[in-house]
Amino acid sequence: xxxxxxxxxxxxxxxxxxxxxFIGKLIGVNANVGGVGFAMILLIFINDWLKKKxxxxxxxxxxxxxxxxxxxxxxxxxxxxxxxxxxxxxxFIAILAGIVPVLICLVAIPFLSKLxxxxxxx
Amino acid sequence: MEIISKFLEKNxxxxxxxxxxxxxxFSELIAVKVTNKKIPGSAIAIIIGLLLAxxxxxxxxxxxxIADIKIFSGFGVLGGSMFRDFAIVSTAMGASFIVIKRTGWxxxxxxxxxxxxxxxxxxxxxxxxxxxxxxxxxxxxAGACTYIVGPVTGAAIGASSEVMALSIxxxxxxxxxxxxxxxxxxxxxxxxxxxxxxxxxxxxGTTSGVSAGLAAxxxxxxxxxxLTATFYTGLGCLFCPSLLFIMMKFVFV
Numbered sequence: 001x002x003x004x005x006x007x008x009x010x011x012x013x014x015x016x017x018x019x020x021x022f023i024g025k026l027i028g029v030n031a032n033v034g035g036v037g038f039a040m041i042l043l044i045f046i047n048d049w050l051k052k053k054x055x056x057x058x059x060x061x062x063x064x065x066x067x068x069x070x071x072x073x074x075x076x077x078x079x080x081x082x083x084x085x086x087x088x089x090x091x092f093i094a095i096l097a098g099i100v101p102v103l104i105c106l107v108a109i110p111f112l113s114k115l116x117x118x119x120x121x122x
Numbered sequence: 123m124e125i126i127s128k129f130l131e132k133n134x135x136x137x138x139x140x141x142x143x144x145x146x147x148f149s150e151l152i153a154v155k156v157t158n159k160k161i162p163g164s165a166i167a168i169i170i171g172l173l174l175a176x177x178x179x180x181x182x183x184x185x186x187x188i189a190d191i192k193i194f195s196g197f198g199v200l201g202g203s204m205f206r207d208f209a210i211v212s213t214a215m216g217a218s219f220i221v222i223k224r225t226g227w228x229x230x231x232x233x234x235x236x237x238x239x240x241x242x243x244x245x246x247x248x249x250x251x252x253x254x255x256x257x258x259x260x261x262x263x264a265g266a267c268t269y270i271v272g273p274v275t276g277a278a279i280g281a282s283s284e285v286m287a288l289s290i291x292x293x294x295x296x297x298x299x300x301x302x303x304x305x306x307x308x309x310x311x312x313x314x315x316x317x318x319x320x321x322x323x324x325x326x327g328t329t330s331g332v333s334a335g336l337a338a339x340x341x342x343x344x345x346x347x348x349l350t351a352t353f354y355t356g357l358g359c360l361f362c363p364s365l366l367f368i369m370m371k372f373v374f375v
Contacts, residue, residue, distance in 0.1 A: 024356055028360075029356055029359040071337060078201035080194075082175045088176065101267075112231065116321060
């Protein structure tokens, strides 16, 4: 059933996010640290396990893949609620302080990804 | 008229489904007919979203873009962090754990490098603008990480509200800029595989910028970029007001 898929996804989300909150508290930071990341890794493992056990039928899977298909619409809605006015109107220093770091990091990407690709599979 | 606007307000999220689907429909149309598929439809849709956000901000003076206009308040729910994160987690279904494990250390490295490089970039810009005190420089540098790291850092080390506002603005500019620029620079930086996407997420760090930018580039890359980016803000909040601030105090007063 579709709701089982949604439920599995919700389980991963809740567990991962709470874990992220606790890590944030643990290192004394007022923010969620990696909650989404933990949730994703949990989902990958649960998905793997369910597939091996043959518990995952197509409609259950659809409950999860529906949300990944909704991802772009959600991102469009998200971009429509950004504080773009502040970004545009807060003067050159804010604009440069936002853009310059991105440019520096863009330049660094090819070097770092070369490093990671050279790691052999084992 | 009032009946309609009241109805739309009450049914905000369903109305948002309708509006977003129309935006995406027209964006696909523009992508195919006008740009001959050179610019992906999702990139156009996201840019339309940003334009709407700008008009919403100008029209209402609020901070939440189009969602500050009452009949579009549903955008705040669908586009808020809960649905965004829920959908990001679901994209992990298509991700390969082997790739994640293999790129893991580069992802961690890119996180630290991303925070330090962005911080330095922000500090240099602030220096050029005449800021010389460690507190302001650190806060603006933190804002160059993400728009959450900026104010969290500023509050922790006692920055002025003017500098805090500046750091938030810098973070927002970064998110918007990453969103727009990613699909256009992707092929020049080799951003077409999971490895690079993970490095990209770690270096950029802004979850909204990374997730939207990758969605517009290639939706298959989203889970990899999001995975590393999700650690960035937390690590930034850890390092900026502590280690990086202490280092800044050595150099500036």
